[in-house]
Amino acid sequence: MASLISAVVPVIDFNNKDLKQGTSAWDSTMKQMCHGLEEFGCFIALYAGVPPELDDAIFKAADELFDLPTEIKSQNVNDKPYHGYVGQVSIIPLHEGLGIDNATDPEEVGKFTKLMWPHGNDHFGEVAYSYSTKVAELDHMVVRMIFENYGVEKHYDSHVASKSYLLRFLKYRAPETIDQGDNAIPRHTDKTFLSILHQNRINGLEIKTKEGEWIGFDLPPNAFVVMAGDAIMGWSNDRIRSCDHRVAMKASTTRYTLGLFSFLSGIVQVPQELVDENHPLKYKPFDNVAMIHFYASDEGRKHEYTVKAYCGIETSVV
Numbered sequence: 001m002a003s004l005i006s007a008v009v010p011v012i013d014f015n016n017k018d019l020k021q022g023t024s025a026w027d028s029t030m031k032q033m034c035h036g037l038e039e040f041g042c043f044i045a046l047y048a049g050v051p052p053e054l055d056d057a058i059f060k061a062a063d064e065l066f067d068l069p070t071e072i073k074s075q076n077v078n079d080k081p082y083h084g085y086v087g088q089v090s091i092i093p094l095h096e097g098l099g100i101d102n103a104t105d106p107e108e109v110g111k112f113t114k115l116m117w118p119h120g121n122d123h124f125g126e127v128a129y130s131y132s133t134k135v136a137e138l139d140h141m142v143v144r145m146i147f148e149n150y151g152v153e154k155h156y157d158s159h160v161a162s163k164s165y166l167l168r169f170l171k172y173r174a175p176e177t178i179d180q181g182d183n184a185i186p187r188h189t190d191k192t193f194l195s196i197l198h199q200n201r202i203n204g205l206e207i208k209t210k211e212g213e214w215i216g217f218d219l220p221p222n223a224f225v226v227m228a229g230d231a232i233m234g235w236s237n238d239r240i241r242s243c244d245h246r247v248a249m250k251a252s253t254t255r256y257t258l259g260l261f262s263f264l265s266g267i268v269q270v271p272q273e274l275v276d277e278n279h280p281l282k283y284k285p286f287d288n289v290a291m292i293h294f295y296a297s298d299e300g301r302k303h304e305y306t307v308k309a310y311c312g313i314e315t316s317v318v
């Protein structure tokens with residue numbers, strides 16, 4: 001049973017108008033944020049970039065999407081594991097998910113919309129695209145601070161150019177028994193650089209602390225959980241650790257989460273600036289998408305930290 005002590009995970013207000021690069025507000029936010037990522041693998045962002053009307057619209061869009069027949073939803077396929085439709089899986093019976101790959105590209109959002117609604121649904125497309133671009137703006141601000149904090153600003157532009165965003169609509173129906181709710185999504189780490197999660201006011205996300213305690217969140221409506229994945233753990237040479245998390249469903253109504261998951265293309269390398277006497281190189285250069293394929297294998301799923309097993313120096317398979 002997890003305790004609700006989210007107060008320990010930093011809560012950062014991104015709505016502060018003084019939050020501009022070079023100000024003391026920026027510096028202290030940057031430090032608090034990186035402390036969250038280093039200690040917990042996550043922090044909570046309060047972010048008004050998604051205004052209340054868009055917030056309502058995206059959850060209504062989720063309702064509309066999941067109401068489609070399974071035959072239609074199943075057409076959401078992707079070569080990359082965990083990117084397309086997931087549903088009717090016996091070990092996670094409460095869960096269903098769909099994904100729009102490259103969700104900050106209006107054409108890709110249009111293609112997904114056409115696949116789901118061959119007769120068109122412009123409203124859905126506009127809402128999904130606008131939500132993705134607004135949350136990607138938060139991701140950019142967070143990543144800018146991370147790069148500045150670790151003194152690697154010069155790599156920021158190439159990082160942004162190599163990233164893509166997957167928008168996933170995630171649904172959890174109410175459990176019929178307590179046991180069924182416990183493992184709505186079993187514990188795992190994401191294979192992302194960062195994951196930005198936003199729920200429809202129904203709690204359920206739990207994270208594991210370094211001390212091994214599971215803690216839950218009581219999240220306010222404008223909260224976005226910014227979570228480190230295995231790609232940032234490798235890139236940061238273990239300064240940031242990926243967040244071990246799971247979902248427990250206790251509510252009697254449907255929970256929705258929108259996840260904006262970022263992945264990197266090309267080869268990811270630890271920046272030279274993050275390697276020194278106190279921080280010897282821990283990871284070989286790696287391919288983020290190949291790491292997801294590794295995780296999808298029987299061997300890949302055995303490890304606590306996929307990135308260590310995949311490309312950690314001494315322990316890796318590549």
Ligand SMILES: O=C(O)CCC(=O)C(=O)O
Pocket residue numbers: 170185190197199204205245246247257259
């Ligand atoms: O629903 C959530 O809060 C978390 C979902 C999650 O962990 C995932 O999709 O990887």
Ligand SMILES: [Fe+2]
Pocket residue numbers: 188189190245
């Ligand atoms: Fe996750």
